[in-house]
Amino acid sequence: MDLPALGNCVTSLSCIITQSTSGLIIGMLLFLVAAGVSLIFGVLKVVNFAHGSFYMLGAYLTLTVYGVTGSFLLAVVAAAIGVGLFGLLFERLIISRVYGSQVLMQLLVCYGVILILDDLVKIIWGAEFRSLGMPDVFLKPPFLFGGGVVPVYYLFLIVLTLIIAVLLGLAITKTRLGKIVRAVAVNPGMVSALGINTGLVYAGVFLLGGMLAGLAGALAAPVRSIVSGMGLSVVVESFIVTVIGGMGSVAGALVGSLLIGLVRSFGTIGFPLFTEGLMFLLMAVVLVLKPSGLFGRET
């Protein structure tokens, strides 16, 4: 524990700015994965533990498409679409068969899928870690900002993710489709009786969740090492975010992700050995005080 250091930091503006930005960056990629986890849980009541593998697939797809075409944009789009379709397939072929079973049975199924995907990735792309490298467009000196620095790529990442977060939030609250999705979460039988194919809604939520996770993987590819099993820590953090923010809430996922990002960036200074513990502590406190999460509905 290094509380003096934390004290020094929170009294210095530049430290606050830098660490907050850093929390923002960490939180943003997490948000893309956590939003999918949260939506799937909120609408389908399924604990999709395999979501981290979607993220991993996104990174590997990006690696391959970028390697072949040399276009990062193309690679990102391909990853989002590819993983979205994979999510769809996963829902139709596997997870839809255990709707309504025990949570533990769903967990078992997801675990099986994680094992398979981790190994398939190793067979296809090799066991060693890979790195995409920063696309040339982003190879520019970082911005200076209030005493801190923000690399161009991270600025791009923050802006893009925030746009997605806002669009996603608007889509879920303002569009007819979003309204349907929220209605399905509450009363699927009634929605079905109004002539809406809820099976399609379920599949659609997985498609969307997959696309977001694929996108997260693609955006992570230039700055993180790509390796089999890379999804695990992300999915665990996503569940912490989901619990903190409230299951099924996009705003909750955003706030939760940012909170985790801040805990990580300030925790590194104050509790260098206990940042993971801090995250779980936060989760435990939220669960005890408000089990449904900060933005969740009481059930």
Added chain:
Amino acid sequence: MMKSSFLRDCLIALAAFAILAVLPFVYPSRGMSDFVIRLAAFGIFATSLNLLVGYAGLESFGHGLFFGLGAYTFALTMQKLGTSIPVAFALTILLSVVVACVVGAICVRLKEIYFAFLTLAFQMLLHSLIIAWTPLTGGDQGLTGGVPRPPFLGIRLDQPYHLYLFCGGLLVLCLLLMRHIVQSPFGYTLRMIRDNPARATFLGVQVWRMRLAAFVIAGAFGSIGGMVMSLFVSGAFPDFAYWTISGEAIFMIMLGGTTVFFGPLAGAIMLLMLNDAVTKLTEHYGLVLGIIILMFALGLRKGFMDYLAEWWRGRQMSSVAAPAATQARPLPAQPVKVAGE
């Protein structure tokens, strides 16, 4: 209902212990005895988790808390205090009970998925503590330097056969005790709570107290699993408190079955053998195990022993020529639920 007296169970336990005792002479293989020791650790651990999941209806994601706590407390007590093994055992169980009381009191009031996540959070807090408290626990490196095994009551755990028999005996003893617990009035109270907590309340049962008691008992047995593992590897590692260890126990009970007492033990045997066999045969362990898991989960949709038990019941029913067709038939799939029905 199968009636079974405690005496009968004791006799079966004795017989099982006797078989374990002579097994190495008939089939002398250290591999076999290692397997039994590991089975003791995971068999006790998984069965204790099933006290919660299968009997009390509490789906815990964080039962590994007690596995890790047991392994570390035991190993540390032996290393630092130099007590005898029975004393370390007693201290470990005591600590686990205290921790389970505190954690349980906070957790059991939450329902379903929230309970699951909160138990997970507590387990990960222990894991973080182990990692952070390096001077005591050795941090991520694990508690190295070996766990001393001083002889007690003529039992010398540094001798392979003694260790084997001790762990095997513990397995039999713990299973006997847990079997007794689930067959006790308390065990049936847990079943009531699992089936219908609201109804149990209307029969005068303080549901949360019973759940807490179950949590504490399961925690105490879970820590014994951890102690056996610590004896086996002669140390303790942070992995023992990581969420994956809870995951493994969950997979054991889901593979083996939750409604039959020996389901978790069967699951432990299956998963351990599967693990050992598959790692031996192929480098693509995950691929093979994953496919097997999916076949089980999507094919049987229930644990192996549950499946057998149902099949057996079905057979008996049909052979007795069920008085009414509806009696032998399980509940059909629920009609599409319209909320507020």
Added chain:
Amino acid sequence: MSKGSDTRRHRRDFIKTGAALTATAVAGFPFVSRAQNKPIKIGMPTIQSGRAAMVGSSSRNGCMMEIEKFNAAGGLNGRMIELIARDTKGKPEEAARLSRELVNSDGCEILFDSESSAGAFAIHEVAKDLGVVVMHMNTETSSLTADPKLRVPTAFRASRQGIHDSIAAGSYAAKIAKDKGLKKWISCSPDYAYGRDSTALFLEYLKHFYPEVEVVGEVWPKLYQPDYTDALTKILQIKPQAMYSCLWGGDLTAFVDQSTIYNLFTQMESFTINVADYTILTAIKNLPKGLHSSNRYLSTFPKSEANAKWAADYRAKFNEYPITWSWENATGTKFILEGIKKAGTTEAKKLADAIRGMKIESPFGVDGTVTMREEDQTLVNYAIGWGQTIPKDPFMPDVTAVDWKVIYELETAWKKKNNYT
């Protein structure tokens, strides 16, 4: 290029050659009893899945380099070596379990520990329990062999050791620091035993050689942490003149990639000691110029024909670059094989006696040889050097060798201080 198919192909090749050799052996010596023809099995608990899966593949490749030579030369009186590698998934309890199983059920007579350091301690305990010879080939944690309380007569280490590395790093870094006046230092190392130990030792020796150094901060990213933004911003906040880091593997590539976009390396001298290994050097797409690193494995250091040839053979055989675990495992294997030849048996005590203090020829030695030091049964006299990176092959053209005399001297003092003698 797919790595998986390569390993498969090589395993097939190995099985084929193994079968062919066995066939020749049986045909050639029809009167030799089958017992004598029984292969010598060596068990290798290693990591083959998860994030550190390449530990397993590179370690096994390193071993096979030596084993195939040994088998091709007729083995031990016709007894061939058979290597049985098993996946521990990086779990120490699996490592313990597998080691026991390899010995007890599979009939392995020798253990190769190609695990991480936590796994190494678990395997160490098993070796003690079962009394078999174990060669630790990956772990760098010094206490494993230095601490006499942990010593097991049949346990050896054929990998670089943290203390050696730290002394070498300290002496090299101090020289640069003195030249350039680098007084404000920061460390950024993984938060686990290896990271903490080697960082502490490095800073100790840095100060030993250059007392004016001041440590102005430290950051401890977690092992396998995907994102280093928090660490990087903290470093940039503190604005040190130099940074030390012993991150490795995928963590190191991610760290370098992320540091690059922060322009971190242009703002300070960086001593990223694990960069000079081919996996890292080839994985990083935009390798920054001028990073200081110790050699993990370089085919150009030591600059000898033997080393260059070994690297070329390795690449030809496995279609990939050898890395640090490759040479360490090759070295460990060679000690075992030379020991078997010398002792004429695989019996544990005799074999251990043969290996203890043995000096063998090696492309990785300072003078063409490496030694299994008698007193603590650990590898010494292997080549350690430092240099600076350039973005493309040969990645680190000039490597300065570190003098082992300095290492020995300070190591002795270190042992005394820790009551290891």
Added chain:
Amino acid sequence: MLKIEHLSKSFGGVAAMSDVSLDFPAGSLTAVIGPNGAGKTTFFNLITGALKPDKGNILLEGENIAGLSTPDIVRRGIGRAFQIASIFPSLTVRESMLAAVNAHRGQHAGLGGRFPIAAAEDRAQAVMEMVGLSAKADMVSRYLSHGDHKLLDIALALVLEPRVLLLDEPTAGMGPEERWQRIDTVHRLWEREKMTLVFIERDMDIVFKIAQSIRVLSYGKVLAQGTPDEIRRHPAVIEAYLGTEYVAGHA
């Protein structure tokens, strides 16, 4: 026996029960009727502590039990069966009975003995015979018929040897013949056990046939109370609930 005074409860500002005062004398057989949403089930929930009243007293033989927890109330002698049978699906009938006897006698937390405590078996057997479930004692509850589910639910309440038994639509979801059989069973139980019985029922034929006295709830208030004859003629009840045709048809 059971006396309710000024009982009130509201949910989010909407009054579900307002100032209800009712008396159920010892040994009486009383029906509670009223239109859907009148608050009948809420009334039972308040008495049994499943809901906490906002105001008012619930006196069980003079002791105020308002605000106590359900287990405490149940132990004081109020048993309840539910509109949708509430049973233990995976236990056999006998196991359910035995476990309930244990709970009633405070022996449900025992770890010492084996489950069927010998002393509990007589009571369990007695209750099963009382309601006529003995023949199905060893069947797993979930495989019973709908009618037997309801019977088992009542049996579970009876195990508690309740002084007051609350039955929420004991005949719901049954055909006419089964309905009469069921209500016959209930009536016999009441006669034999000499308990105070309160039941909610929608079938007016049944209500008027067996109830000694009737309480009519409407919109969370007491609309009327009295003997069947009084209720049949009560103008407000006819208006709000029975309708003139019913009265005409049964005049």
Added chain:
Amino acid sequence: MSARAIIDAEGLDVFYGSSQILFALGLSVLEGQTTALLGRNGAGKSTTLKALAGLVPPRRGRVRVMGIEFQGKKPHAIARAGIGFVPEDRQVFPEHTVEDNLLIAQKRGPNGEDYWTLARIYDMFPLLSPLKQRMAGRLSGGEQQMLTIARTLMGNPVGLLLDEPSEGLAPVIVARIGELLRRLRDMGVTVLLAEQNMHFCLGIASHALVIDKGQIVYRDTIAALKENEAVKKRYLAL
């Protein structure tokens, strides 16, 4: 009988768990007619409507919508074929606004009908118009009942299944709903109206079905039923 059946069923056996609710039930509702499904509490009215709407899959029997087989199909398929279901317990989406509730249900009818727009709905249900932006969960019972009917209309159904729309509502609201149903009838919407209250149906329905113990026991015009004291007394407790 020249009119075609909008929805018809034969031999429906429906179970909840182990208890059978409907026994070989058969009925048909003809185009343009309003048919009352009368019966006592628990007679099986709700279950019949749910079975027709596909919400409770029948174990045996067939359901046809405009002559096309629909048994075993999901509820949404039946809804798309033009059958709108209004549940008895309202089931509005409580955290959506009134307008959102309506928008969710908006779809064309089976033949492309798109008569019902928000404007027409508010015209028909003036009560809802000022409540557009209110959360549906905060409406009164009567308002929720209106909303449920309006919501179903947004799907431009050919036939409506209405489950006890008058239940538990104040007399004034019941009267309004009656008025509404008459207007729908006059617009040519086919309605199957499940009710306990025969009087409520008298001015609305032309035909009556009486259900008891899960079987249809009587069918005729509602005028004939009104005169049939025996049936009324036996099955409707009137």
